[in-house]
Amino acid sequence: MANFLEQTVNGLVNGGFYAMLALGLAVIFGMLKVVNFAHGAFYMLGAFGAYLCLRELGLSFWWALPLVPVVLGVLGMGLERAVIHRLTRLDPLYNFLLTFGLTLILQDLVKWRYGVSANPYEVPAALRGTLRAGSFEFPAYRVFVFGFAVLACAAVWWLLTRTRIGMVVRAATERPELTGALGIDVARWTTPVFGFGVALAGLAGVLAAPMQAVNPLMGADLIIVVFAVVVIGGLGSILGSVATGFGVGIAVAWAQAYAPPVVAQVLVFVVMAAVLLWRPAGLFGREETPA
Amino acid sequence: MRTIRIRKPLALAAAALVLAGCGGGGPRGGGGSKLTDGKIVLGVLNDQSGGYADLGGKNAVVAVQLAIDDFKAKYGAKAVTKDITVVTADHQNKPDVAKTDAQQMYDRQGVDAIFDVPTSSAALAVADVAKQDKRLYFNISAASDDLNGKSCNKFTFHYAYDTNMLANGTGAADTEGGARNWYLVYPNYAFGQDMTRGFTQAVSKAGGHVVATAGSPFPNPTEDYSSLLLKAASLNPKPDTLGVMQAGADLQNVVKQYNQFKLKDRGIKLAVGLMFITDIHSLGPDALAGTTFTDAWYWNFDQTNRSFANRFYAKTQTRPTFAHAANYSAALNYLEAVQAAGTDDAATVVGNLEGKKINDVFLRNGTVRAADHLVTHDAYLAQVKPSSQVAEPWDYEKIIKTIPADQAFNPPSGDCHL
Numbered sequence: 001m002a003n004f005l006e007q008t009v010n011g012l013v014n015g016g017f018y019a020m021l022a023l024g025l026a027v028i029f030g031m032l033k034v035v036n037f038a039h040g041a042f043y044m045l046g047a048f049g050a051y052l053c054l055r056e057l058g059l060s061f062w063w064a065l066p067l068v069p070v071v072l073g074v075l076g077m078g079l080e081r082a083v084i085h086r087l088t089r090l091d092p093l094y095n096f097l098l099t100f101g102l103t104l105i106l107q108d109l110v111k112w113r114y115g116v117s118a119n120p121y122e123v124p125a126a127l128r129g130t131l132r133a134g135s136f137e138f139p140a141y142r143v144f145v146f147g148f149a150v151l152a153c154a155a156v157w158w159l160l161t162r163t164r165i166g167m168v169v170r171a172a173t174e175r176p177e178l179t180g181a182l183g184i185d186v187a188r189w190t191t192p193v194f195g196f197g198v199a200l201a202g203l204a205g206v207l208a209a210p211m212q213a214v215n216p217l218m219g220a221d222l223i224i225v226v227f228a229v230v231v232i233g234g235l236g237s238i239l240g241s242v243a244t245g246f247g248v249g250i251a252v253a254w255a256q257a258y259a260p261p262v263v264a265q266v267l268v269f270v271v272m273a274a275v276l277l278w279r280p281a282g283l284f285g286r287e288e289t290p291a
Numbered sequence: 292m293r294t295i296r297i298r299k300p301l302a303l304a305a306a307a308l309v310l311a312g313c314g315g316g317g318p319r320g321g322g323g324s325k326l327t328d329g330k331i332v333l334g335v336l337n338d339q340s341g342g343y344a345d346l347g348g349k350n351a352v353v354a355v356q357l358a359i360d361d362f363k364a365k366y367g368a369k370a371v372t373k374d375i376t377v378v379t380a381d382h383q384n385k386p387d388v389a390k391t392d393a394q395q396m397y398d399r400q401g402v403d404a405i406f407d408v409p410t411s412s413a414a415l416a417v418a419d420v421a422k423q424d425k426r427l428y429f430n431i432s433a434a435s436d437d438l439n440g441k442s443c444n445k446f447t448f449h450y451a452y453d454t455n456m457l458a459n460g461t462g463a464a465d466t467e468g469g470a471r472n473w474y475l476v477y478p479n480y481a482f483g484q485d486m487t488r489g490f491t492q493a494v495s496k497a498g499g500h501v502v503a504t505a506g507s508p509f510p511n512p513t514e515d516y517s518s519l520l521l522k523a524a525s526l527n528p529k530p531d532t533l534g535v536m537q538a539g540a541d542l543q544n545v546v547k548q549y550n551q552f553k554l555k556d557r558g559i560k561l562a563v564g565l566m567f568i569t570d571i572h573s574l575g576p577d578a579l580a581g582t583t584f585t586d587a588w589y590w591n592f593d594q595t596n597r598s599f600a601n602r603f604y605a606k607t608q609t610r611p612t613f614a615h616a617a618n619y620s621a622a623l624n625y626l627e628a629v630q631a632a633g634t635d636d637a638a639t640v641v642g643n644l645e646g647k648k649i650n651d652v653f654l655r656n657g658t659v660r661a662a663d664h665l666v667t668h669d670a671y672l673a674q675v676k677p678s679s680q681v682a683e684p685w686d687y688e689k690i691i692k693t694i695p696a697d698q699a700f701n702p703p704s705g706d707c708h709l
Contacts, residue, residue, distance in 0.1 A: 003525035010517050108340075116344045117573035118543040123551065130553055137524075139551050142517075211551065212514050213543040213573075217341065221512030256518035261479040261506030264518075 002135040007257045008250060013142045015249020016149025017204050021226040022233065022241035023156055024200035030173035030236035031193040032080075032088055037099040039226065040219030041106040042072055042198045046205020047214045048110060051119050061124040061210065068206050069199040076198025080191045088190075103220070110216040118213030145207050152203065153242045160238060169193060173236060228272045234285020244283065326635045330374035333359070333622055334402035336392055336417065337432065339381035342510075342540030343409040346567040347432050347614045350607050351407050352379050354615045357602065358622035362630075371630050378402060382413050384510070389413035393420040393428075403635050404429060404625050406618050411435035411482035418447040427637050429621040432614045434565065435485045436704070439665040443707035446637055448644070448659065450666045451617035452587040454485040455493075455701040457564050460585030460694055462493030464672050465532060465562045468583075470494075472502045474530035474559070476519045476545065478537050479506035486536040486564050494534075502530045507537065516545045520552050523559055536564040543573055550578055567612040571675055571687040580677035585699075587670055588613035588653055589688050599652045610685040613653075620653035656696045663707040670699035 021039060028036050049068035053059040059067065079102070087094040127141040160166035171179040172186045180186050205219070212218060229248050233240030248268055255264040275283060335355055337347045359375045378400050382389035389408065396402035397420065404427035408414045414433030421428035422444035430438050431451045439449040466473075473494050477483035483506065491501045503526050505519045516537075523530055533554060535545050542563065549561055566584045590600035590610045599619070603611045611619075628643040629635050645664075649657040657668040673688040681687060 003521065006521050007518060010521055014513065014515055014517075111340065111344075116340070116342060116348075116540065117569055118540060118547070119573070120575050120578075137557075139553070141551070211548070213540055213547055215342075215540055215543075217540070218514060221510055222514070225512050252513070253518050256507075257522055261508065265479070265508040 002137075003257075005136055006138060007253050009138055009146070010142070011250035011253030012246060013146045013149075013249070014253060015246035016146050017208060017222075017245075018226055018229050018249055019153055019242045019245025020149055020200055020204040020207075021222070022229045022245045023153060023238065024197035024204075025226065025230050026233070026236055026238055026241040027156075027160075027169075027200075028194055028197035029230070030238075031169060032084070032190050033092060034084060034088060034095045034099070034194075035092060035227075036194075036197065037096055037223065038102040038106065039099075039197075039201050040221075040223030041103040042076065042201035043205040043208070043219040043222065044110070044216060045072060045075075045106065046202035047121075047209040047212070047218060048114075048119075048205075048216075049202065050206045050209040051121050051214050054121065055119075061206075064206050064209075065203075069202040072202035073195040073199030077191050077195035079198075080194040084194065085190065107216050107220065114216065116215055116217065118215045121209045121214050123210040141210060145211070148207060149204075152200070156200070157238065157242070165189075225268055228268045232268075232272050232275045232282060234282025237282060237284040237286075240282055240284025325633050326372055326629075328401055330372055330376070330401070331626070331629065331635055332400060332402045333375070333377045333625070334393075334396040334400065334405040335377060335379045335407050335618070336382055336389065336396065336405050337379075337407040338384050338409050339379070341384050343384065343432070343538070345569040345573075346539060346612045347407050347409055347618070349379075350603075350609065350611070350615055351431075351618045352377060353606050354603065354611065354619040355406060355622040357606075358619045358626065362623060362626040366630060371633060371635075375626070382408070382410075384410040384413060386410075386412045386416040390416040390420055393417045394424075397421075397424045397426045403427065403629075403637075404622075406621055407431045407614070408433055409614075410480075411438075411485070412480050414438060415442055415481060418442055418444060421446040425637055427625065427640065429625065431617045431621060433482070435481045436489070436701070437481065437485065439660075439663040439707055440704045441706040443663050443709060445641060445664075445709045448621070448664045448666060450621045451613065451653075452670070453665065453700070454482070454489040456587070456670050456699050457486065457585045458489030458493040459699060459701070460670055460672050461562055461564065461583060462490045462499075462534075463497045464583060464585075464691075466494050466497035466499035470532035470560065470562065471499050472528055472530045473499060473532045473534050473562075474502050474523050474526060475504040475534040475536060476516065477504065477506055478509035478511070478541055480509045482538070483509065483536050490534055490536070490564065502526050502528060507541075509541070511541060511544075514541075514544050516548050517552065520545075520548055520554060523554060524557055530559055532560050532562050534562045534564060538565045539567070539570070542566065542570055546574055546578055567614065568610060568685065568687060569612055572685060576675055576678045576681055576687050579675040582675045583691065584673055584675075585670055585694070586613060586673040586688065586690075587668075588616045589671060589673060589690060590616070591686055591688070592671070592690055595652055616653040620649075620651050623651070624649060655693075658696065660703065662703040662709075664709070665700060665703070667696045667700040669696050670694045 050064040053064040123141045127144050129140045131138050229244050233244035255267050335352045338344050339348050355377050380392040382392050406429050408417050409432035411433045414430050428447045430449050434454045436453045475487050477487045487504050537545050563584045590596050628640045632639045632643045644659050645661040647659045655669040659666050672691045
C-alpha cells in the first residue's frame with residue numbers, strides 16, 4: 001500500500017513536468033496559433049542554464065530558479081520578434097518547420113560545446129533528505145518539485161482569469177478579430193506571451209536538472225509526450241493541459257509499476273488516439289464554432 | 292490553388308532534408324592491383340548524435356584512422372594499396388536507418404568493411420546486410436549474443452565484448468561477493484533482453500536469485516526510471532542488489548535517480564551491467580564509487596594501453612573507451628588480413644581471419660573463433676575509485692582481476708551455423 005502511494009506521488013511529480021510544459025505550449029498555441037516544436041529544446045536549455053549558472057557563475061539552484069526562466073523568456077521574445085511572428089500569418093506548417101529547425105540548431109549547438117554525456121548537477125543541500133511517514137519514503141526534492149509545479153500552474157491560472165492582462169490574452173485567444181475591433185492591440189501581447197511560454201519550459205528545465213541527467217537531448221523525446229498531453233487535454237485549453245498533465249503522469253507511473261514494459265511505452269499515444277476518435281477537440285477543448 | 296503554392300516550398304524543404312541525410316557516394320574507381328577497385332574503404336557506422344555518441348561516435352573514426360596510419364607506416368611501399376580511406380555515417384540508433392546506411396556504404400561508397408555499430412537492434416540489421424552483400428562487418432559496440440548466435444553469418448565478426456562476458460564477470464563476481472537477491476532493470480530491446488537473460492543465468496549459477504525484472508522503454512522519452520526504482524523496496528523477498536542493464540545516457544539517468552531515492556541506504560546495492568569510462572566521467576566517480584563491473588579494456592591498465600591512450604588523447608583531448616580501442620584493433624587486424632591474403636575479396640579475408648590468434652593493444656590472448664566468429668580475449672573485473680583515489684583525470688578504475696578469455700566468454704552456443 002505504501003508503495004502504491006509512493007508510485008502515485010511519483011506520478012504526480014512527473015505529471016508536474018508534463019503540466020508545466022503543456023501549459024506553456026497551450027498558452028502559445030492559444031494566442032499565436034503556433035505549434036512550438038522548440039519547447040523541448042527550451043526545457044533542455046533551462047536545465048543547462050542551471051548547470052552553467054553553477055559552473056560558470058557559481059550561482060546555486062535557488063538563484064537559477066528565477067534567473068534562468070527570465071533569461072530564456074527574453075530569448076524567447078527575441079526569437080518571436082526575429083522570426084516566428086513573420087510566419088504566423090502563413091500556414092501553421094511554416095512555423096512548425098521553423099521551430100523544428102530551431103530545435104535541431106539549439107540541440108546541436110549545445111552538443112557541439114558539451115557533448116552528449118550528462119553533466120553533473122546535485123539536488124540542493126536543503127532538499128537532500130527523505131520524507132518518511134510509516135513505510136512511505138520519498139525524496140524531499142521531488143515533493144518540492146510537485147508543490148512548485150502546482151503553485152506555478154495555479155499562478156498562471158490566476159494570471160489568466162483574474163487579471164486584466166489575462167483577460168486580454170483570453171479574449172485574443174477566443175476571438176482575435178473581435179478583440180481587435182474593441183480597440184485592444186492584440187499584436188502587442190503575442191511577444192510577451194511567447195516569452196512567457198518559453199520561460200515556463202525553462203522553469204521546468206531548471207527543476208529537472210537535479211533529477212535527471214543534464215544532456216542536450218533531454219527534451220527531444222519528452223516533447224512528443226507533451227504534445228500528446230496537449231492533444232488529449234484539448235489544444236489551447238489551459239485547464240485541459242494541466243489536468244491532463246497530472247493525469248498522464250499518474251497513469252504512466254502506474255503502468256510502469258504494474259504492467260509489462262510495452263504498456264507504459266504506448267499508453268499515452270493509445271489514449272490520445274482514443275480521445276481523438278471520441279472527442280476530436282480533446283477532453284477539455286471546445287468544438288470550433290464559426291466566428 | 293493557393294494552398295498548393297504555399298505547400299510546394301515545404302515539400303521541397305522536406306525533400307532537401309531527406310536528401311541531406313544520404314551521403315553522396317562517388318563512382319568506384321578502377322585499379323591495377325589485386326584489390327577489386329584498387330582501394331580499401333573502411334566504414335564507421337555508429338551513433339554520432341544520440342546517447343551513445345560519446346562512447347564511440349566521431350572518436351571511433353579517429354581510432355580507425357589511427358589504424359590506417361599505423362598500417363601505412365608499417366608496410367610503406369609494400370602495402371597492398373596506399374589508397375585507404377574511411378567514411379562514416381550516423382545511424383541514430385535506429386535499425387532502419389542503420390540498414391539503409393549500410394547498403395549505401397557497401398553498394399555506393401565501395402566500403403569493404405563496416406566497423407562499430409552500437410545498439411544491438413541496429414547491429415543485427417547491419418549483420419543482415421553484410422550477409423546479403425557478402426561484405427565484412429566487424430561489430431564492436433553492440434553486445435547482443437545473437438550476433439554470434441542465431442543471427443550469425445560468415446561475414447560478421449563479433450569483436451570486443453558481448454552480453455555473456457558482462458554477465459559472467461559482474462553477475463558472478465557480485466553474487467560471490469554477497470549479492471543474493473537481484474532485481475534487474477533493463478532497456479526493453481534486444482540488448483537489454485539479452486543482458487537480463489545472461490545475468491539471470493550467471494547469478495543463478497553462482498548461487499544467487501533474481502527476484503524480479505523490469506523493462507523500461509527504449510528510447511525512454513521521459514528519461515525517468517523512478518517507477519522502476521520505487522518498485523525495488525516493495526518486492527518480496529526484498530532485493531539486496533539492483534542490476535542496471537541500461538547503457539550510455541540511460542545508465543547515467545538510472546544512477547542519478549538511484550542515488551536520489553537513496554536505495555543504497557535502504558539496503559539495495561548497485562551493480563552495473565555495461566559501463567564505459569565516459570559514463571563514470573559524466574556522473575563523477577563518487578556517484579559510482581565501489582561499484583564493480585566488467586570492462587573489456589582499460590586505458591590505464593599497462594604501458595601498452597597507456598601509450599595508445601596518449602596518441603588518442605593528442606587527437607581528441609579525451610581518453611579512449613574500450614570501444615575506441617576495439618575499433619582501432621579491428622581495423623588494423625582487418626588491414627593485416629587483407630595484406631596477408633593479398634586481396635580484399637571478403638571470403639578470402641574471412642578465411643585468413645578465422646582461427647587467428649592475436650595479441651595487440653586491445654586483444655590479450657585473443658582468438659577469432661572459427662565456429663561462430665566471436666573474438667574472445669581476456670576481460671577485466673574493475674571497480675570505480677572514489678575521487679580521493681583518482682590520481683589524474685580519467686583515472687577512474689581499479690582493475691581487481693583479469694578474467695581469462697575462456698572464462699570471460701561462453702563457448703559457442705550451437706545456434707550459429709555459418
